[in-house]
Amino acid sequence: MTANPALRIRKAAVLGAGVMGAQIAAHLTNAGVETVLFDLPAREGSKSGIAIKAIENLKKLSPAPLADKELASAIIPANYDEDLDHLKEVDLVIEAIAERMDWKLDLYRKIASHLSKTAVIASNTSGLSINTLAEALPEEMRHRFCGVHFFNPPRYMHLVELIPTRLTDASVIDGLVAFLTTTVGKGVVIAKDTPNFIGNRIGVFSMLATMHHTEQFKLGFDTVDALTGPAIGRPKSATYRTADVVGLDTMAHVIKTMGDTLADDPWHTYFKTPAVLQGLIDAGALGQKTGAGFYKKVGKEILVLRSPAQNPGHPWPDSSQEPDYQPASQQASDEVAAILAIKDPAEKFARLRASSDPQAQFLWAIFRDLFHYTAYHLADIADTARDVDFAIRWGYGWKLGPFETWQAAGWQQVAGWIAEDIQAGKAMSDAPLPAWVTDGRNGVHGKAGSYSAASNTDKPRSTHAVYARQLFPDAILGESFDQGTTVWENDGVRLWTLGDDGVGILSFKTKMNTVNDQVLDGIQHAIGVAEEKLKAIVIWQTGEPFSAGADLKGALGLLKDGKFDAFEAMVGNFQRTSMRIKHALVPVVAAVRGLCLGGGCEFQMHSARTVAALESYIGLVEAGVGLLPAGGGLKELAVRAAYTNPADPFEALKKVFETVAMAKVSGSALEAKQLGLLRESDVVVFNAYELLYVARQVASALAESGWRPPLPARAIPVAGDTGTATFKASLVNLQAGYFASEHDVAIAGRIADTLCGGGIERGSLVDEAWLLKLERKHFVELARTEKTQARIAHTMTTGKPLRN
Structure with a gap:
């Protein structure tokens, strides 16, 4: 179910080191595919100089094409004069040179004799005829050629259009669908070869x-x-x-x-x-x-x-x-702003069309002409209306595609208005709406699938094996999926199962999946239920983020009211929850995507394993609100440092101290490993829609292999007061150079003290309870300061950190 065994991509080549080519090479490298990046020979210096410069430039771009900047060194620079022999080893060639038909055809003729007999060849053209391009290849290679159109920037845009020619083997397309979906993490739409x-x-x-x-x-x-x-x-x-x-x-x-x-x-x-x-x-x-x-x-x-x-x-x-x-x-004008705030799409469109406000007339006109154009061309450009809606959603970032928007607004009502405007000469074209639009239908998406104008029938989703990995795929309008069976729930969490594999799924119910008392108590109780009835738990949210961290509003309320005992009790409950996750008698796997901050990060750190989508932004960000991590995060980093280098844990702490003190958030799951926030053994998944599937497999495998929770750590060597003093010395320079405020330095000093085990000798042995107590002490003392309370309030109000 992972990929077509006939298409294993070990090594790839990208032809063209321009903006798109270099970034496609970067993302293939993110995905663990060894990639050669070709360009023309440079006139001066190394003949691969153009490719070398493009690879170096990848490190500077924003948003970052590389999920970890260190990966740049894995891309192999090449040129067409000296390095065509590389092509003998590649399984996939993606051509991404300028949109000139003659240039592309010349290049294909140049490389054809160097390719293996099984290599797949694809063009990243954004609109040239794929069938015409295929004609430049030797006849025996044409069945392995197609279009593969990435959208810019390739790492982040979910859409890849796959365009077969008349001669492309179905097995090649099937193999590419699997590869692009699972390995590269994309949403694949099969497109027709039209401009x-x-x-x-x-x-x-x-x-x-x-x-x-x-x-x-x-x-x-x-x-x-x-x-x-x-x-x-x-x-x-x-x-x-x-x-x-x-x-x-x-x-x-x-x-x-x-x-x-x-x-x-x-x-x-x-x-x-x-x-x-x-x-x-x-x-x-x-x-x-x-x-x-x-x-x-x-x-x-x-x-x-x-x-x-x-x-x-x-x-x-x-x-x-x-x-x-x-x-x-x-x-927007007041009238149009009010119309756009209407939740019912049918009423919204009726009000836009009826309004005399030029802005409202404008909005109706752009939707009318979009609907008209899309319906008119559906039969020519796509197999189904679903392909059109996904292409626009994934390639242009719209929440709904054009057909979904039209259907939600009332298909026949809107169709009638479009027809009236065409008749009145208001539309951009006088072309009639296709007959199928007004055949009495209520839309193009329904239980039987999505409408295909070319074959005049509704078609279900693809049955390709790779889609069985998407338990909750991106839903088209009107689609619903099995919501599973609830095992137990409270106001904070829901524990549920999907099928009968014995793996429970734990989802939060709070806004942004923040952590409050109901979530803390709910996690602990749910683990108890799982220990009785299930073999494993996956913490997975039905949407992003994984968790934005602790509920700051509730915490600030306790501080404002002077309820410091209740505040400290909440911190203690947070720590108990993390330790309950770590020492549960069933493996708890965290399935992370999107933001995973503060307490959410600490929960995944205590899980038996984390399965993270590539686009996971993970961080212990408490320093940004004047606090330090106190849900066991610093304790866990100290324990990991001790295991990494028992003789001198300080060496392993250097990197994580900077990460926590500067409230760094990873730019990807791969970078989170570099920052020490994910373990090397944690799993990175490239397609977020496959996250739950993989996490359940991991959880089940852990359970079936006889997994036991780690024994309590009772002899943890720490860096001690010597380590703390070294960290504090480095902070003096930051403050002197105005890179850190006095309060920043105070927070960082407490982080250092906790990571190093407090005021004890270097090499002393402590247990987890000792480190957790240090966390609580520093956390509560910081929370009582005016400056920290001001930071929390400012962040809650503005969403931005306060440097005071």
């Missing part, structure tokens, strides 16, 4: 429609971004900020591809670069990479391009004029 495939065909059209209606309704670019971001379930970058991030020249290239290849499209007249976009390109303002596009930053101020539609007297875009910027400030 721009699914994601960019629909996504770029949506941006073009938005730009068209921006001008039609004379709105500012920042106003449009205020309307087309989170307010309608789309990313913060909305429309024009997204264009800046992508690169305006790249955007223009994709639009040109549509114009050149879609001559018969009824919307073809709109497939040209808008004048304002071309004006920016001509002025060298290409977006984020040049420091200016629709937006530019001057000092701390964000400026937005003045819309020509709002300022008809201004002649720009004109090559003789400079782009004109003004402070960005526009928001």
Whole structure:
């Protein structure tokens, strides 16, 4: 069930060390695939200099393409003159050079004779014909060729479009689906070989429609971004900020591809670069990479391009004029903000269409034309409506795809309005809606599956074996999954089972899965129940985050009321919970994804094993709110340091002291291992939808292998007062250089004292209870200070740390 045995990818090659190629190579390396990165030979220095420079640059990019910067050294730089022999060893070749058909064809001819007889060849083109590209390969290789289109940035965007040719073997596609899903962690959509495939065909059209209606309704670019971001379930970058991030020249290239290849499209007249976009390109303002596009930053101020539609007297875009910027400030009008706050989608769309507010008319128009375009082209571009919705959700970050949005708003009602607008000449095209749209249906997603316009039937999800690993896959509108059987629950947690494997699943019920008294008591009781009725427990949340840590509101309330005894009792209960997890008579496995902070991090540290999704951001962040970890986290780090180097635990503490004192949060699960917050034996899963499946397998395997909890640690060698003094000495320089405040230093000093075992001699032996008592002492004393209480209150109010 893990992968097609006919497609084992041990080594890969990426051709092209540009932005996409280098980042695809980085993510394959994240996934443990040995990867060779090729580019043209450099004119000076090492012939692989272009690839070497690209690999070095990966360490500087944000967001980070590498899950651990050290992985950069694992990527092999290469050039086409000297290193084609590498290709004999690779199982997968991904071509990612510039979008020039002639260049790609030349490269395929160059490499063909160097490839093994089983290597799979794929192009990362964003829209060129895959069938045409295949023709450059020798006939015997064409059955192993397809398109594999990653979205930028490849590590973070979930979508990969897989595009078979007429000749691609089904086994190659099946093998790639398994590899891309499990090993690389992606959501795979099978696309037809049409220009721009699914994601960019629909996504770029949506941006073009938005730009068209921006001008039609004379709105500012920042106003449009205020309307087309989170307010309608789309990313913060909305429309024009997204264009800046992508690169305006790249955007223009994709639009040109549509114009050149879609001559018969009824919307073809709109497939040209808008004048304002071309004006920016001509002025060298290409977006984020040049420091200016629709937006530019001057000092701390964000400026937005003045819309020509709002300022008809201004002649720009004109090559003789400079782009004109003004402070960005526009928001949705009061009327539209109120409409967008309506929860019922049917009422929301009815109000938008009926309103005379230009912003409301704009929003209705962009949705109307998106729905019209997507329905018209469904049969041509995708097998089912589900493929379209997932492509847009995973590739563009929308909460709902276009068909889901339409169906939620009332399919027939919206279809009628679209038809009226087409008849009235208000739509961007007079092409009729397809007959299936108005055949009486209530939508395109239902119990039988999702609608396929090409075959006029509903199709269920893929039965590929890899999807059996997704116990709770990303749900399409209307889908529901088995919620399991409740074994026990209270107000804080639910212990439940899925099937009859004897593995309990423990999920929190609090907002952001924070930890309060009900959660603490619930975990302890649930472990007791599991010891009687189950063989293992997996702590897994039904959504992100794993846990944002302790409930600060409740803690601050006790402090404000002067209830210090109750506060210390809560800390003691936290520690008992962590130790109950560690010493449970059944293995407790933490299944982590998203944020795993503070107490949540401490729980996973005490688990028998952690199974973490790659995109897990793990940290002991208590120092940021003026405290130190006191749920057993520092104790556990001290114990691990002692086991790592019993003769001198101080050496192992150096790294973790900095991690905790600076409240560092890992940028990935792999980095969490480097920071000492995950163990080497902990498991990293690349596809978050497979997390529960893997965690249950791990928990079951531990139980079946006769797992026993660790014996209580009663002879832990510590670094003692010598270690604490060494750490404190390093803090003096930080304070002197104004890198740390007096309170920062006080907190860090207490962290050092706890990690090193307190004021005792170096090499002294202590037990876990000793270290836990130190944690409690320092935690409560810090909590009683005005500065720490101010930090907690500030973080609760603003979500940001206070440096006082």
